[in-house]
Amino acid sequence: MKSLSKCLFFSILTLIFFSCNEISQKPPNIIIFLTDDQGWGDLSINGNKDLNTPNIDKISREGTRFDRFFVSPVCSPTRAEILTARHHVRTGVYDVSKGGERIDVDEETIADVFKKAGYDTAAYGKWHNGMQAPYHPNTRGFNDFYGFCSGHWGNYFNPILERNGEIRRGKGYIIDDFTNYGIEFIKKNKNNPFLLYLPYNTPHSPMQVPDENWIKFKDKDIIQKGTKTKIDMDKAFGTNASKGPDHTRAALAMCENIDMNVGRIVNTLENLNIDNNTIIIYLSDNGPNGHRWNGQMKGIKGSTDEGGVRSPMTIYWKGTIPEGKIIKQIASGIDILPTLKDFAGINSKPKNKLDGVSLKPIIMGDKITWPERIFYHYWRGKLSLRSQNYRLDNENKLFNMVKDPNQLEDVSNIETDVLKKMLDEKKRWKKEVLSELNDSVKRPFIIGDLSMKYTQIPARDATPNGKIIRSNRYPNCSFLTNWVDLNDTITWEVEVPDQGNFEVEVYYTCAEDSKGSVIELSFLNEKISKEISLFHDPEEYGSDDDRSERIESYVKDFIPLKLGVLNLKKGKGTLTLKGLKKNGKELIDFRLIMLKRI
Numbered sequence: 001m002k003s004l005s006k007c008l009f010f011s012i013l014t015l016i017f018f019s020c021n022e023i024s025q026k027p028p029n030i031i032i033f034l035t036d037d038q039g040w041g042d043l044s045i046n047g048n049k050d051l052n053t054p055n056i057d058k059i060s061r062e063g064t065r066f067d068r069f070f071v072s073p074v075c076s077p078t079r080a081e082i083l084t085a086r087h088h089v090r091t092g093v094y095d096v097s098k099g100g101e102r103i104d105v106d107e108e109t110i111a112d113v114f115k116k117a118g119y120d121t122a123a124y125g126k127w128h129n130g131m132q133a134p135y136h137p138n139t140r141g142f143n144d145f146y147g148f149c150s151g152h153w154g155n156y157f158n159p160i161l162e163r164n165g166e167i168r169r170g171k172g173y174i175i176d177d178f179t180n181y182g183i184e185f186i187k188k189n190k191n192n193p194f195l196l197y198l199p200y201n202t203p204h205s206p207m208q209v210p211d212e213n214w215i216k217f218k219d220k221d222i223i224q225k226g227t228k229t230k231i232d233m234d235k236a237f238g239t240n241a242s243k244g245p246d247h248t249r250a251a252l253a254m255c256e257n258i259d260m261n262v263g264r265i266v267n268t269l270e271n272l273n274i275d276n277n278t279i280i281i282y283l284s285d286n287g288p289n290g291h292r293w294n295g296q297m298k299g300i301k302g303s304t305d306e307g308g309v310r311s312p313m314t315i316y317w318k319g320t321i322p323e324g325k326i327i328k329q330i331a332s333g334i335d336i337l338p339t340l341k342d343f344a345g346i347n348s349k350p351k352n353k354l355d356g357v358s359l360k361p362i363i364m365g366d367k368i369t370w371p372e373r374i375f376y377h378y379w380r381g382k383l384s385l386r387s388q389n390y391r392l393d394n395e396n397k398l399f400n401m402v403k404d405p406n407q408l409e410d411v412s413n414i415e416t417d418v419l420k421k422m423l424d425e426k427k428r429w430k431k432e433v434l435s436e437l438n439d440s441v442k443r444p445f446i447i448g449d450l451s452m453k454y455t456q457i458p459a460r461d462a463t464p465n466g467k468i469i470r471s472n473r474y475p476n477c478s479f480l481t482n483w484v485d486l487n488d489t490i491t492w493e494v495e496v497p498d499q500g501n502f503e504v505e506v507y508y509t510c511a512e513d514s515k516g517s518v519i520e521l522s523f524l525n526e527k528i529s530k531e532i533s534l535f536h537d538p539e540e541y542g543s544d545d546d547r548s549e550r551i552e553s554y555v556k557d558f559i560p561l562k563l564g565v566l567n568l569k570k571g572k573g574t575l576t577l578k579g580l581k582k583n584g585k586e587l588i589d590f591r592l593i594m595l596k597r598i
Contacts, residue, residue, distance in 0.1 A: 026193070026277060027117070027118070027119070027193040027344050027345065028193070028277050028278060028279050028317065028320075028343060028344055029186075029189075029193055029194050029195075029196070029274060029277060029278040029279065030114065030119070030194070030195045030196065030278070030279050030281075030340055030344070031182075031196045031198065031265065031278060031279070031280045031281070032082070032195075032196070032197050032198065032199075032281045032336070033198050033200065033258075033262060033265075033280070033281065033282045033283070034078075034079070034082065034125075034197070034198070034199040034200065034283060034284070034285055035200050035202065035203070035255075035258055035283075035284045035285065036075060036126060036199070036200060036201045036202060036203070036204040036284070036285055037075075037202075037203055037204040037205075037251075037284070037285070037286065037287075037288060037289035037301055038202075038203055038251075038255055038258070038284040038288070038312075039284065039287050039288030039292070039294045039300070039301075039307070040284075040287070040294060040295060040297070040307075040310045040311060040312050041224075041288065041292070041293045041294035041295050041297075042203070042251065042252065042255045042284075042288060042292070042294075042312075043056055043057065043060075043255070043312055044057055045057040045060045045061070045312075046295070046312060047295065048224060048252075048293060049223050049224055050220070050222055050223050050224055050252055050293070051217075051252040051253075051255055051256055052256065052259075053255060053256065053258075053259040054259065054263075055259045055260070055262045055263035055266060056258075056259050056262055056282060056312075056314070058266075059262070059266065059280055059282065059314055059316040060282070060312075060314040060316075061323075061324055062316060062318070062323050062324070063280070063314050063315055063316030063317070063321055063323065064314070064315050064316075064321050064322050064323075064325040064326075064327060064363050065312075065313065065314050065325070065326050065327070066313040066314075066315075066326075066327045066329075066331050066359075067326055067327060067328050068310065068328070068329075068330045068331075068401075069283065069310065069311050069312070069313035069330075069331050069332065069333075070309045070310060070311065070330065070331070070332045070333070070375050070377065070386060071283065071284070071285055071286055071309055071311045071332065071333045072088055072285070072286060072309065072333070072377065072378075072379065073286050073287070073301065073302050073303055073304055073308045073309055073377060073379040074096055074285075074286050074301065074302055074379060075096055075101075075126075075128050075151055075204075075285050075286065076088075076093050076095070076096050076100075076101035076128045076129055076151065077093050077378075077379070078285040078286060078333055079127075079128055079129050079199065079285065080093040080103050080129055081332070081333040081334045081355075081356075082110070082333045082334075082336050082337070083103065083107075083109045083110050083111070083129065083140070083337070084103065084107045084108065084109060084110075084337070084352075085110075085334050085335070085336070085337035085338055085350070085354040085355060085356035086107070086334060086352060086353075086354060086355050086356070087334065087355050087376060087378075087433060088378075089378060089433060089434055089436055089437050090352075090355070090433060090436050091103045091104055091107050092104035092107075092437070092443070093129070094437050094441065096128070096151045096476070097150070097151050097460055097461075097474075097475040097476050098460065098461055098475055099443060099445060099461060100441070101128055101129055101130065101151065102129060102130035102135045102443065103129045103130060103135065103140070105134050105135070106351070106352070107351070107352065108350065108351035108352065109140045109141045110141070110195070110197075110336070110337045110340070111123070111137075111140055111141025111142045111195060111197070112140065112141035113141075113337065113341060113346060113348060114141070114193075114195040114340075114344070114346070115141045115143070115195075116348065117193075117344065117346045117348070118193060119192075119193045119194055119195045120143060120185075120188075120189050120192055120193070120194045120195070121141055121142045121143050121144075121194070121195045121196075121197075122142060122143060122144040122145070122181075122182075122185045122194070122195070122196055122197070123137050123142045123144075123145050123147070123197040123198075123199065124144075124145070124146045124147055124178040124179075124181040124182050124185075124196075124197075124198055124199075125147045125178045125197075125198055125199035125200050125201060126147060126148060126150075126151075126152075126153070126199045126200070126201035126204075127145070127147060127148070127149040127199065128149065128150065128151050128199075129149075130149065131149040131150070131456055131458065131461070132445055132446050132447055132449065132455050132456065132457070133446065133449035133451045133452035133455065134446065134449050134451055135446070136149065136165065136452060137149070138164055138165065138451075138452060139449070139451045139452060142197070144164065144185065145162075145163070145164055146161065146162070146163045146164075146178070146181050147161055147162070147178060147199075147201075148161055148162065148201075149162070149456075150458070150460055150476040150477055151476035152201070152204055152205065152474070152476045152477055152552060153174070153201060153476075153477050154206065154477040154542060154552060154553060154554065154555035155206075155208070155541070155542055155545070155555045156173060156174040156175075156202070156206070156208040156209075156545070157172070157173060157174070157208065157545055158170055158171065158172065159174055160557075161174075162456070165452050165453060165454030165455075165456070166454060167456075167594065173209075173210050173257070174201065174202075175200050175201075175202055175254075175257055175258060175261055176210075176257075176261060178198060178200065178261075179198070179261040179264055179265060182196055182198055182265055183264065183265065183268050186265070186268050186269065186272065186274075187268070187272065190272045190274055193344075198265075200258055200261075202254040202255075202257065202258060203250070203251040203252075203254035203255055203258075203289065204289060205289065205548075205550050205551065205552060206542060206545075206546050206550040206552065207246075207247055207250035207251065207254070207546055207547045207548040207550070208250075208542075208545045208546060208547065209250055209253045209254045209257055209547060210257065213253040213254070213256050213257045213260075214249075214250070214253045214547060216253065216256070217249040217250070217252055217253040218249065220249055222245055222248055222249070222292075224292075224293035225292075225293060226248075226288075226290075226291040226292045226293055226294065227294075227296055227297075227298070227406075244291065244548075246547055246548040247290045247291070247292075247548040248290055248291065248292040249547065249548075250547035250548050251288070251289070251290055251292060252292070253547070262282070265280075266280070275318050276317075276318045276319045276320075278317070278318075279315065279316070279317045279321075279340065279343060279344075280314075280315070280316040280317070281313070281314070281315050281316075281336060281340075282312065282313070282314045282316075283311045283312060283313045283314075283333070283336075284311045284312060285311070286301045286302075286308060286309065286311070287299060287300045287301045287302075287303065287307045287308040287309065287310065288300050288301060288307075289301045294307050295307075295405075296406050297310060297405065297406055297407075298406055298407040302379065304377040304378065304379055304382045304383065304384035304393070304394055305384060305391075305393060305407060306386075306391060306401065306405065306406075306407060308377075309377045309384075309386075311333075313331070315339075315359075315363065317343070321363060321364070322363065322364070325363070327359075327362055327363070329362055329370050329388065330373060330375065330386065330387075330388055331359055332356065332375050333356075334354070334355045334356030335356040335357055335358070335359050336356070337354070337356060338354060338356050338357055338358040338359075339356075339358045339359040339360055339363075341358070342358035342360040343360055372387065372388060373387070373388070374386065374387050374422075374425055376429050376433070378434065382394040383426060383429075383430070383434075385422050385425060385426055385429075386401070387422070389401060389402050390415070390418055390422065391407065392419070392422040392423070392426060393407070396412070396419075396423065396426075397410040397412055398410060398411050398412040398415055398418060398419050398422065399411065400415070444493045444494050444495040444572055445457070445461055445492050445493065445494045445495070446494070446495055446496075446497060447494050447495070447496055447568070447575070447595060448496050448497070448498060448500055448502060448568050448595060448597060449497055449498065450497070450498045450500075450597075452597075453596060453597050454594065454595065454596055454597075455502075455594070455595040455597075456592055456593070456594055456595075457492060457494075457575070457592060457593040457594075457595065458591070458592040458593075459475075459478055459479045459480045459490075459590055459591055459592060460475045460476055460477070460478060461475075461492060462480060462490050462491065462492055462590075463490070463491045463492065463493075464480050464488075464490055465488055465489045465490070465491060466485050466487060466488030466489070467482055467483075467484055467485050467488055468480050468481070468482055468483050468488045468489075468490060469481060469482045470553075471553040471554075471589075472552055472553030474551070474552045474553065476552075477552060477553060477555065478552075478553045479553070479556075479558070479589055479590060479591045480589065480590040481586075481589045481590075482586065483579070483586050483587040483588060483589070483590070484585065484586050484587075486579045486580075486581075486582045486587070488578075488579075489576050489577065489578040490576070490577040490578075490590060491574050491575065491576050491577075492574070492575045493572075493573075493574060493575075494523070494572070494573065494574070494575045495571070495572045496523070496568045496569065496570050496571060496572075497570065498570060499567075499568060499569050499570045500567070500568060500597050500598075501565050501566070501567050501568075501597070501598050502565065502566050502567075502568060502595040502596060502597055502598065503562070503564075503565055503595070503596040503598055504521060504528060504562070504563040504564060504565070504566050504593065504594070504595055505560040505561065505562055505563065505593070505594045505596075506519065506521070506560065506561045506563060506577070506588075506590070506592075506593055507558035507559065507560050507561075507590075507591040507592045507593075507594070508532070508536070508558055508559065508561055508588040508589060508590055508591065509536050509537055509538060509556060509557075509558055509559070509588065509589045509591075510532060510535050510536065510537065510584075510586070510587070510588045510589065511535060511537050511584055511585070511586065512535040512537065512584075513583060513584030513585065514532060514535060514582075514583055514584040514586065514587060514588065515532060515533060515534070515535050515583065515584075516531060516532065516533075516581070516583045517531070517532045517579060517581055517582050517583045517584070517587055517588070518530065518531045518532070518579065518580040518581040519532065519561075519563075519577060519578070519579055519580065519587070519588065520576075520577070520578055520579070520580050521563060521566060521575070521576070521577050521593065522575075522576050522578075523566070523568055523569070523573055523574075523575045523576070524569050524571060524573050525569070526566060526567050526568065526569060527566075528563050528564050528565070528566045529563070529580055530561060530562070530563045530564065531581075532561060532588065534559070534561075536558075536559045538556045538557050539556065540554040540555065540556045541554060541555060541556065542554040542555055556589075558589075558591040558592075560594065565598065566595075568595075577590065577593070
């Protein structure tokens with residue numbers, strides 16, 4: 001009997017051991033927070049005294065931080081690099097709108113990698129790497145997507161968004177809404193490994209933020225000021241693009257809202273008791289989008305100088321990643337995918353050669369020999385190089401970033417050996433890497449891909465012909481207006497990869513005197529037309545919610561006109577929207593076409 005009891009005892013111990021071992025070997029969950037236009041200096045842990053970000057500060061103190069972590073100067077290039085671990089020019093990303101933001105279809109994304117490894121994957125927020133399949137997030141490895149695919153959005157309160165291709169109305173403030181989806185996704189997958197990508201779209205303009213966050217900043221005296229960033233901002237984005245103290249106040253209020261939502265996600269993990277098996281990464285996509293404090297660094301968003309490409313970066317894994325460690329070695333967004341693969345134990349061979357490397361050795365090790373690295377910060381013809389200790393700027397001025405982190409003294413006449421090495425490297429990179437962009441600008445827009453039921457064709461991607469104009473110079477959340485001439489058209493250069501029948505809706509507004517007008521959509525030899533029987537002439541809105549005057553277009557609510565069913569033949573050509581009959585002064589204002597494969 002004693003022998004039986006002893007045997008049973010050891011059997012139970014063995015079962016407990018293997019059960020615990022199985023739990024410890026469970027793949028870690030992954031959460032990536034990516035903010036939009038939040039500078040390195042927009043966190044209290046980095047020394048900003050004008051705001052308080054306790055939740056981000058907490059995971060930063062209890063995780064590992066990178067002192068000099070770099071991204072690209074603007075939104076879509078950084079996203080491409082994080083998603084693929086390759087420099088954005090290799091992925092085909094060369095702009096922020098009108099097709100230049102799309103990641104090439106032969107690229108493998110982080111969602112592809114983790115999905116193949118058995119993870120459930122979701123993205124909630126601003127995608128900005130392609131709208132139509134096969135560039136849409138649902139066709140890049142993400143099982144679930146809620147948000148918008150453009151570079152910026154025009155309204156942050158109850159906005160029109162999409163869920164897996166279908167248009168739907170958001171609920172409440174946009175960042176709170178994305179976080180709600182993230183929380184539900186975590187709860188659904190509490191017992192399964194998941195990859196959750198939260199690309200928040202703030203503090204990008206328009207500068208809209210809930211009252212509860214704004215009230216603290218409304219009349220606040222800003223203690224810490226920016227340096228020369230207003231000059232840089234106006235040069236990059238137009239005269240008076242930087243709107244002064246209210247822009248700064250709103251940005252800081254938006255950062256506190258982000259922090260609140262980070263706290264909501266962390267609390268969810270803790271309440272579900274999965275915080276010790278979840279890796280959290282927090283970073284931004286470029287430098288600050290306004291004239292505010294950023295550690296006195298040179299450059300802001302759009303600049304290839306230090307302030308335009310330095311991002312906060314924290315990696316947190318409770319009980320596993322070292323607490324309070326600050327890493328001095330330079331690192332970049334291209335390193336995130338290989339690092340997470342390494343931590344998750346995923347050994348799959350990359351589809352393409354990666355530019356990034358795993359940072360796990362320097363995160364987990366104490367005395368690691370780390371090779372010299374150079375990062376290439378490119379945007380619209382400007383190229384800056386960053387090594388561990390030096391930066392060669394776009395004008396080939398050389399700065400010792402250890403002694404002179406604010407780029408005040410050109411040492412190119414002193415550090416001649418370093419200058420030569422960096423110049424040679426710049427020349428090589430232009431020849432071997434930058435040349436890969438040549439074919440990307442020729443890609444047509446893909447419509448009707450079999451991988452998705454829905455295809456959105458927005459005004460953003462269109463070419464307005466004749467007197468038709470954009471509602472604003474920034475295409476991403478614009479609409480087309482001033483359609484006063486019946487001979488004018490709206491066109492897209494497209495490719496239909498698979499023939500099929502599609503239900504067509506055109507989202508429009510028009511004045512009452514336009515009733516009875518007729519519009520037509522055509523491609524190759526197929527066409528469909530419809531008379532406008534319902535007028536819809538709403539006011540533009542957004543200014544009442546803006547805390548600082550915006551530079552982008554205001555928005556209005558568009559309604560769908562059901563054109564009917566269009567048969568699209570396989571092939572390349574011009575998709576054309578035109579008027580057959582025009583009553584009144586103008587035909588319509590145009591926002592988008594929605595195609596549904598039937």
